[in-house]
Amino acid sequence: MHRKFLAAAVVFVFFCAFAAKTARARPSSHLAAAAGSSSCDRGCLDGFVNQYLDAVVAHDPSRVPFTSSVKFTEDGQRLAIGDGFWRTASARGTFKFHMEDVPAGQVVFFGTMREAAHPVSLVLRLRVEDRKISEVETIVVRQGMFGNRPSETGATDLEKLGGPDPLFLQDVPPGQRVSRDELGKTANKYFSGMQLNDGKGDYSFFADDCSRVENGVVATNGHEGEGGQIGSGGGKNNSVPNRPNQGAPNRGTSYATLSGCRAQFQSGLLHFVTRIRDRRFVILDTERGVALAFTFFDHAAGKTRTFQTPDGKTITAGPTEPWTWEIAEAFKVQNGQIHRILAIFHRCPYGMSSGWSTWEESMSDRARW
Amino acid sequence: MHRRFAFVGAAAILFCAAVVLIATKARGAAQEGEIFVSGGCDRACLEGFVDQYLDALVAHDPSRLPVTKYVKFTENGQKLELGDGFWRTATARGTYKFFVDDSEAEQVGFEGTMREANQPVLLALRLKIFNKQISEIETIVARGQLAETGAANLEKMGVPRKAFLEDIPESERVSRLQYILTANKYFSGMQKNDGKGDYSFFADDCNRLENGMQTTNNMTPMAGLTSNGQPRPAPTRKYDPSQNPTTYSAGWSCKDQFQSGLLHFVSRIRDRRYLIVDRQKGTVFSFGFFDHEAGDTRNFDTPTGKHVTAGPVVPFTWEIAEIFKVRGGQLHEIEAVLTQSAYGMGSGWSSWEQSMSDQPQW
Numbered sequence: 048m049h050r051k052f053l054a055a056a057v058v059f060v061f062f063c064a065f066a067a068k069t070a071r072a073r074p075s076s077h078l079a080a081a082a083g084s085s086s087c088d089r090g091c092l093d094g095f096v097n098q099y100l101d102a103v104v105a106h107d108p109s110r111v112p113f114t115s116s117v118k119f120t121e122d123g124q125r126l127a128i129g130d131g132f133w134r135t136a137s138a139r140g141t142f143k144f145h146m147e148d149v150p151a152g153q154v155v156f157f158g159t160m161r162e163a164a165h166p167v168s169l170v171l172r173l174r175v176e177d178r179k180i181s182e183v184e185t186i187v188v189r190q191g192m193f194g195n196r197p198s199e200t201g202a203t204d205l206e207k208l209g210g211p212d213p214l215f216l217q218d219v220p221p222g223q224r225v226s227r228d229e230l231g232k233t234a235n236k237y238f239s240g241m242q243l244n245d246g247k248g249d250y251s252f253f254a255d256d257c258s259r260v261e262n263g264v265v266a267t268n269g270h271e272g273e274g275g276q277i278g279s280g281g282g283k284n285n286s287v288p289n290r291p292n293q294g295a296p297n298r299g300t301s302y303a304t305l306s307g308c309r310a311q312f313q314s315g316l317l318h319f320v321t322r323i324r325d326r327r328f329v330i331l332d333t334e335r336g337v338a339l340a341f342t343f344f345d346h347a348a349g350k351t352r353t354f355q356t357p358d359g360k361t362i363t364a365g366p367t368e369p370w371t372w373e374i375a376e377a378f379k380v381q382n383g384q385i386h387r388i389l390a391i392f393h394r395c396p397y398g399m400s401s402g403w404s405t406w407e408e409s410m411s412d413r414a415r416w
Numbered sequence: 417m418h419r420r421f422a423f424v425g426a427a428a429i430l431f432c433a434a435v436v437l438i439a440t441k442a443r444g445a446a447q448e449g450e451i452f453v454s455g456g457c458d459r460a461c462l463e464g465f466v467d468q469y470l471d472a473l474v475a476h477d478p479s480r481l482p483v484t485k486y487v488k489f490t491e492n493g494q495k496l497e498l499g500d501g502f503w504r505t506a507t508a509r510g511t512y513k514f515f516v517d518d519s520e521a522e523q524v525g526f527e528g529t530m531r532e533a534n535q536p537v538l539l540a541l542r543l544k545i546f547n548k549q550i551s552e553i554e555t556i557v558a559r560g561q562l563a564e565t566g567a568a569n570l571e572k573m574g575v576p577r578k579a580f581l582e583d584i585p586e587s588e589r590v591s592r593l594q595y596i597l598t599a600n601k602y603f604s605g606m607q608k609n610d611g612k613g614d615y616s617f618f619a620d621d622c623n624r625l626e627n628g629m630q631t632t633n634n635m636t637p638m639a640g641l642t643s644n645g646q647p648r649p650a651p652t653r654k655y656d657p658s659q660n661p662t663t664y665s666a667g668w669s670c671k672d673q674f675q676s677g678l679l680h681f682v683s684r685i686r687d688r689r690y691l692i693v694d695r696q697k698g699t700v701f702s703f704g705f706f707d708h709e710a711g712d713t714r715n716f717d718t719p720t721g722k723h724v725t726a727g728p729v730v731p732f733t734w735e736i737a738e739i740f741k742v743r744g745g746q747l748h749e750i751e752a753v754l755t756q757s758a759y760g761m762g763s764g765w766s767s768w769e770q771s772m773s774d775q776p777q778w
Contacts, residue, residue, distance in 0.1 A: 106711070121731075124760035125768055131731045131759055134711030163710070163729035191730045193756060348533070349476065349504030367533035368559055369491075369501045395758055397501055398494035406495055 087175050089147045092154035095173050095180060096145060100160070103136045114181040120402040121185045122192075123373060123395060132169075132187050137161045140202060142263075144211040144389070146339050146377060148330045150227075152176060155330050155339050157211070157377065157391055159202040165190050166202030168262065170375040170391050172329055172341070184329075184341070184403060186375055188262065188393040201391065204263025212260075212387050215379050219336040223382060227331040227416065234338035234378040235414040237385060238323040241344075242412060246315025246357035254384035257308035261390045269306035300362055308385070318354040319365025321347040325401055325409045328416035330377075339377045340414070341401055344392075346370040369397035457545045459517045462524035465543050465550060466515060470530070473506045484551040490764040491555045493735060493757055502539075502557050507531045512570035514580070514751065516701040516739055518692040520592070522546065525692040525701030527739065527753050529567040532559065536567035538627055540737030540753040542691065542701070554703070554765065556737050558627055558755040566628025577623070579749050580741050584698040588744065592778070596690040599700040599740040600776045602747060603685040606706075607774060611677025611719035619746040622670035626752045632673065634666045660722045670747065680716040681727025683709040687763055687771045690778040698742045703763055705771075706734040706754075731759035 087095075102110035108128045121131040140159025147154045156171040167189045174182035188200045225233075236252040259267045302316035311317065322345040330339035346366045353363045374392035378385050400409040408415065457465075472480040478498045491501040510529025517524050526541040537559050544552035558566075575581070601617040624632045635651050651667030655676050664678040673679065684707040692701035708728045715725050735757040741749040762771035770777060 121760065122758045124758050124762070126760045127772075130709065134709055134713070135730055165729070189730050191728060191732060347500065347504055351504070367535075368505055396492045396494050396761070398491065398496045399758065400494070410497075 087152060087178065088149055089145075092147045092149065092152075092173070092175060093145045095175055096154055096156045096171065099171065099173060099180065099183070100139055100156075100158075103133055104138060104160075106133055106136070108133065112179045114176060114179045117179075117181055117183065119183040119185075121187060122393075123399050123402050125402050128183070132160075132162065132185065135162045137164055140166060140206060142202070142205040142208065142210065144215070144377075146215075146330045146332060146337050148332055151329070151331070153329055155375070155377075157205075157375070157389065159205050160187075162187070162189055166200055166206070168201045168205060168391050170341075182403075184401070186341075186373060186391065186393065188391060193394045201262025201264070206263075208260070208263060211377075211389060212258075212379070214387050215337060215377070215389070216335065218334055219381055224333050224336070225380075225383075227333060229383075230331050230333055230336065230338050230380055231328045231414060231416045233380045233383055233385065234328065234340065235326060237376075237378065237388065238326055238340070238342065238412075238414070240312050241317050241320050242323045243321060244312060244315055244317035245354075246313050248312065250309045250312045252384055253307075253309040253312070254381075254386045255307075255309075257385055257387070259308055259388035259390070262392065266303070267306065267308050267311065269304055300360075300364060308388070313357070315354070315356040316362065316364065318362075319346055319348075319352055320344050321351050322412055324412050325404050326412065326414040327401065327403065328414060331416055336380045337377060338380055339375065341375050341403075343395070343399065343401075343409075344372040344374060345397065371395050371397045371399055373399065373401075457522045457548065458519050462517045462519060462522070462543075462545065463515050465545055466524055466526045466541065469541065469543060469550070469553070470509050470528075473503055473530075474508060476503055476506070478503065482549045484546055484549045487549075487551055487553065489553040489555075492557060492755060493761050493764050495764050498553070502530075502532065502555065505532045507534050510536065510567060510571060512567070512573065512575075514576040514739070516692050516694050516697075516699045518694055518701075520695075521692065523552075523692045525737070525739065527737065527751065529571055530557075532557070535559075536564045536571075538563045538567055538570075538753045542703075542737075544691075552765075554763070556735060556753055556755055558753050562627055562629070563755075566626075569628040569630075570625075576751070577749050579621075579743075580699060580739070580751070581697065583696055584743055589695050589698070590745075592693045592695060594745075595693050595695065595698065595700050595742050596776060596778050598742045598745055598747065599690065599702060600688060602738075602740065602750070603688055603704060603774075603776075605674050606679050606682050607685045608683060609674055609677055609679035610716075611675050613674065615671045615674045617746055618669070618671040618674070619744070619748045620669075620671075622747050622750065624670060624750040624752070627754060631666045632668065632670050657718075657720045660718075660720060662722070662724050663726060670750070675719070677716070677718040678724065678726065680724075681708055681710075681714055682706050683713045684774060686774050687766050688774065688776045689763065689765065690776060693778075700740045700742060702738050702740070703765075704736050704738065705757065705761065705763070706736060707760065708732040733757045733759045733761060735761065735763075 099111055119126055119128045138161035142159040144157040152175045154173050158169050160167050160169045167187055170186040172184040173180050240248050302311040302314050305311045305314055324343050326340050326342045328340045348366055348369050352365045355361055372392045373395040374390055376390040379387035489496055489498045508531040512529040514527045522545040524543050528539055530537050530539045537557055540556040542554040543550050605613050637650050649663055651665045653667050655668045655672035664673045664676050686705050688704045690702045710728055710731050714727045717723055734754045736752050736754040738752040740747050
């Protein structure tokens with residue numbers, strides 16, 4: 048009897064261990080599932096995006112093949128399919144940038160749309176399983192959100208750009224391609240270098256030609272008031288309260304006045320970005336060297352606004368109230384360096400989660416893919 | 417072999433069930449134990465906890481607070497570490513203070529003014545006390561220009577309206593549930609408001625303040641813009657159906673606004689949580705979310721047959737803490753602190769299903 052019980056217990060422990068391992072291995076199993084069911088190549092994934100967007104504009108979810116347990120979020124909130132932007136989208140826009148991860152069965156779309164005839168920016172992630180959409184994650188940068196005016200959604204600026212920088216779309220020569228892991232690690236250096244930025248890190252992961260576009264505006268050309276939106280108060284949209292330093296940021300105390308990705312990080316002036324959390328790399332396209340992450344930039348404010356730059360200056364900068372950006376950020380990585388960065392983001396309640404992570408994952412600055 | 421596998425499988429399932437049962441029972445017992453040892457936090461005790469909390473907040477020092485081991489803290493619907501968020505930025509207490517004390521549930525609600533980076537903000541706060549320690553902290557911080565104006569109004573007012581502070585004669589007091597159900601008529605009457613309901617739950621003297629601004633019986637033009645970015649229309653004195661109005665007016669009474677059917681664009685009032693009831697004063701402190709779905713829901717007919725298009729053009733949610741004065745089965749005073757949230761957001765205290773439901777919880 049005892050031996051039987053022991054055998055049952057041993058089997059049970061193995062069962063539990065297997066179950067736990069399976070649960071932990073979810074991302075890989077997704078890869079395997081996608082590969083197995085697959086044959087949804089770039090064209091197929093992009094086709095799902097087009098089908099989805101047409102259905103959204105028609106306000107008709109029945110036009111899209113969803114799995115029975117499909118999950119949909121908009122701006123971090125789980126909604127019923129058909130709610131939110133599904134009710135208000137009025138047309139597709141002209142800016143379109145598709146990023147595919149064929150092995151993972153995922154695609155992310157950066158683009159412009161119209162909502163009640165106003166231009167909005169849209170980030171859309173679809174997961175495709177067995178030719179059906181099982182996950183839909185969206186960020187809609189729209190007017191009216193936390194006081195955004197119609198001109199402040201970034202959509203007009205994105206449409207002026209016409210499309211993504213051509214470098215994003217070029218294949219990396221086969222001999223220079225790296226693993227998914229390497230791709231993710233290089234892109235993640237951007238977040239790690241910005242979080243509590245002190246100017247003392249190794250920023251050689253930035254290529255000399257690196258440039259960053261945020262909500263359609265070049266943020267690395269050193270022009271005050273054009274970009275530099277990450278909580279500097281120098282941005283064009285989602286105006287950040289920065290009362291002690293009202294007006295345009297001063298040269299020498301604002302990273303936004305500096306040219307180049309690396310120079311901005313070397314300045315140590317981005318210190319007020321206190322935590323970059325819930326870093327989910329959902330696209331790792333090794334053929335094109337494109338990595339894309341959803342994440343949140345917290346600005347804890349208070350005492351964290353006061354810090355020292357590498358040259359010994361004491362600076363007080365950043366938002367005066369707790370502030371979080373909900374962000375989707377795409378990176379072009381080649382030869383171990385970041386060449387292009389393109390982000391779409393808006394403000395969200397401080398500390399908000401994506402709806403796709405546990406609370407612990409959501410509060411962690413560890414990258415996941 | 418199959419039978420042995422089945423036996424092992426069954427044993428595993430039974431084992432799991434036993435573990436879950438024991439864990440549940442243990443938890444239940446702990447909760448019963450908690451109820452047993454808890455109790456005895458009266459009005460002064462509850463308000464003392466609020467004072468202690470606000471002082472610790474301004475000092476940026478959570479260690480000054482007696483909290484339970486598993487204390488939970490949310491700010492604007494987000495679970496944060498105690499010490500994060502407003503804990504880093506609060507610079508002073510304001511002068512307007514409104515307490516709703518519930519010694520039966522050992523919970524206290526507070527709406528008041530504060531300073532953040534020296535700018536006026538509005539705070540709604542709920543504390544749950546267990547065994548003379550704080551076990552739950554729920555906050556809404558309303559910031560920005562409208563909150564600044566509202567905070568100035570409230571501080572000018574000085575203290576909450578008199579009716580809120582008056583005791584209900586003992587003979588008129590009703591059960592917690594009756595207070596809650598009367599308050600809930602407000603949310604049910606506003607959700608998809610069609611002007612055809614029974615709005616006799618509004619007393620003739622009903623008045624509402626939202627973020628410190630009087631939004632009923634007020635002929636002063638409101639500052640700021642509507643959620644559509646349009647200037648707010650000048651208020652009119654009295655709801656007159658024969659004029660076929662297309663927007664409700666802050667000049668109208670509580671009842672008139674609901675009778676107009678012009679609040680239809682509030683398409684869902686969900687996650688209605690009535691956690692604090694002061695039976696002695698007839699006050700109910702609630703949390704909820706007002707969804708405006710936009711799209712086709714902006715088109716509706718008023719009771720007079722007028723076709724109207726109104727409300728936000730984008731999906732829009734208010735996160736709200738709302739206090740009601742209930743007496744004689746009617747609402748006399750209403751006071752709310754609200755802030756925009758992400759559309760469809762949850763409170764951090766409900767399941768997703770509760771969060772999406774318009775059923776009242778208590």
